[in-house]
Amino acid sequence: MAKHISDILNDNRISFSFEFFPPKDQKASDTLYKTIAELSPRQPAFVSVTYGAGGSTTELTHDLVTRLQRDTDLTVVSHLTCVGTTFAGISEILDSYHNSGIRNIMALRGDMPKNGAPPSFDFRYAANLVGYIKKNYPDMGIGVAGFPEGHPETPNRLREIDYLKAKVDAGADYICTQLFFDNRDFYDFCERCELAGIKIPIIAGIMPATNRKGMERMADLALGARFPARLLKAFSRAGNDDAGFENVGIHWAAEQVRDLIDNGVKGIQFYTLNKSKATLKIYESLGITDSKNLI
C-alpha cells in the first residue's frame, strides 16, 4: 500500500521530492522519462504530478501517475484541481486513482479562467475539495497549496491564513508552498501558520531560475515570487552569458536549500520542469547523494 506523505513527513528525516508535469507529446515524454531515470537514484521521498486546471490534462496526468505507480517504486502524488468541475467528475477521477493504488492527492482549486467564473462548479475553493476527499475517500492523504508571499486573489494578508486554516480544518495533512527566492518569506509564513494554529508539516517549494526567459515567465504569471535585489545583482553580473545566469540561479537555490535544512525544514519540493540538471547540481553542491540519508 502506498505511504501517506504525512507519514513520510512526520519521520525525522527531511523529505526531498520532485514535481513533474505531464508530457504533451512523444518527445516531451522521452525527456521526462530520461529525467525520472536520472533523478530516481536520489531516492526522493515522493514525486508529484501536476494537473491542468479545468481538466486540460486529466488524461495525461492520469496516464503518467498510473504508469509511475505501476512501473516504479516511487510514491506518487497526483495533483487535482476542482475549478469548473462537478462532484461526479471528481469522483470518477478519484475512483480511478484509488483503483490504481494512488493514495496521495494534492487538492487544489486551480486558477480561475481569465474570462470570468466557469459555467458550472460544485466546488468553490480547494477547501471544498479537501472536505469532499476526506469524506468520500478517507484513506487518501491530502496536500494543499500555501503561498509564503500571498496569493494574488487575496490581498488581505490576515485573511489568507484563515483560508489556509480552513483547508487544514477540512482535512489536509500537509502544505506545499509556492516557489520563493527569499527564505525569510518562508520562515515568516511558517510562523504565521503556527500563530494560526496550523500544525501540519510545511514543504518548501524550490525552483531555480536558470534562464532569463524563465524568470520573465515566472514574473508574468504573477506567481507572486519576489526576486531579491541580491539575486538580481548576481544575474546582472552574469550579463548575457547564459551559462553564467544558470550557475547563479542554481547556486542561489542550493544556498536556499542548505539554509532551509539548517533551519529544520520538514521537506523540500523541487519544481523540476521535467529536467534533472539543476536539481542534480543542487544535490552535488550540497554533497547529498541520496535523499534517504538526509537528517
Ligand code: FAD
Ligand atoms: P484556494 O485555497 O481555494 O484559494 C484560492 C484563492 O481563494 C486564494 O486567494 C484564497 O486566499 C481565496 N480563498 C480561499 N477560501 C476563500 C473563502 N472562503 N472566501 C474568500 N476567498 C477565499 N494549479 C494547477 O492548475 N495545477 C496544478 O497541478 C497546480 N499545482 C500547484 C502546486 C502547488 C504546490 C501550488 C502552490 C500551486 C499549484 N497550482 C496548480 C496553482 C493553484 O491551483 C493556483 O494558485 C490557484 O489559484 C489557487 O489554488 P488553491 O488550491 O490555493 O486555491
